[in-house]
Amino acid sequence: MTHAKAYAAQSAKTPLAPFSFERRSVGAQDVALDVLHCGVCHSDLHTARNEWRNTIYPSVPGHEIVGRVTAVGDLVSKFKVGDIVGVGCMVDSCQHCTPCADGLEQYCDNGFTGTYNGPEQGTGANTYGGYSSAMVVRESFVLKITHSDAELAAVAPLLCAGITTYSPLRQWNVGPGHKVGIVGLGGLGHMGVKIAAAMGAHVVLFTTSVNKREDALRLGAKEVVVSKNPEEMAAHANSFDFILNTVAAPHNLDAFLALLKLDGTMTLVGAPENPHPSPNVFSLIMKRRRLAGSLIGGIRETQEMLDFCAKHHIVSDIETIRMDQIETAYERMLKSDVKYRFVVDMATL
Structure with missing residues (x-):
């Protein structure tokens, strides 16, 4: 198990606050990463405040994630320790329906596993997102990032926006x-x-x-x-x-x-x-x-998007915030008072 620090909502009416939990152990097909940057999406706010009426608490939002690989499972072939990687809106899907076979995991007939607010494939457990210090994700849902180190915070919103x-x-x-x-x-x-x-x-x-x-x-x-x-x-x-x-x-x-x-x-x-x-x-x-x-994109297309953006020098226009500024960021986001995406510097966690 991996101990993780995070910010979580405990109810629709309470602000996000520090929270600790255990990530699963790294399996044979898993990649573990330290989260470096996490974008702030309007979906995070919808979920934290239960505006879609489906939130499971405690809720750790965040699905625009850039991190550094800290461990890989025995069967992992695409990533190694030290790689800079991304995790977007999904961390798993059934892997056997027609959309999944076509690289359209976002339209999984059995429902994809969201990076937060689950449910996890097999166990049904609630998933916790990128407002956290560490993650463990199936290799096939981890993405290669080739932008420069100086751009990594601004790359994070590419994983959703x-x-x-x-x-x-x-x-x-x-x-x-x-x-x-x-x-x-x-x-x-x-x-x-x-x-x-x-x-x-x-x-x-x-x-x-x-x-x-x-x-x-x-x-x-x-x-x-x-x-x-x-x-x-x-x-x-x-x-x-x-x-x-x-x-x-x-x-x-x-x-x-x-x-x-x-x-x-x-x-x-x-x-x-x-x-x-x-x-x-x-x-x-x-x-x-x-x-x-249209709903996000599959993993293959998300990698294509990241490569396209790296080739064309495209990143998001961002404002970096500390983790303890998340509630203020939510209120400013509601007023469109950001140009154009908040990104949490997870070193401030």
């Missing part, structure tokens, strides 16, 4: 000659802008905040549209190949569906606490438009 935006952009074959909209410039949206631009698309950022225009252009957008301005929206009617909607609050989807060209697709990756208003069916049928959803 990066793959959440990369996967739908790849699935819908975004590339040169495509006009792509990104709705929202937060933790997800700013990664969507960077990745879509690196793929060669003409990127348009939609925002409700006029003051985000300069940042969006710096990140790679060619145009910025204030979505509250009807004239700006109307100027782009029927013109988009693809729109990636990252907003995690209920809003009118029809306003964006109307911007898609024939056979265009809008994919939702934001997960609001309450449902969006139902779209008007005529927004879809009149141009054979598609409204889709």
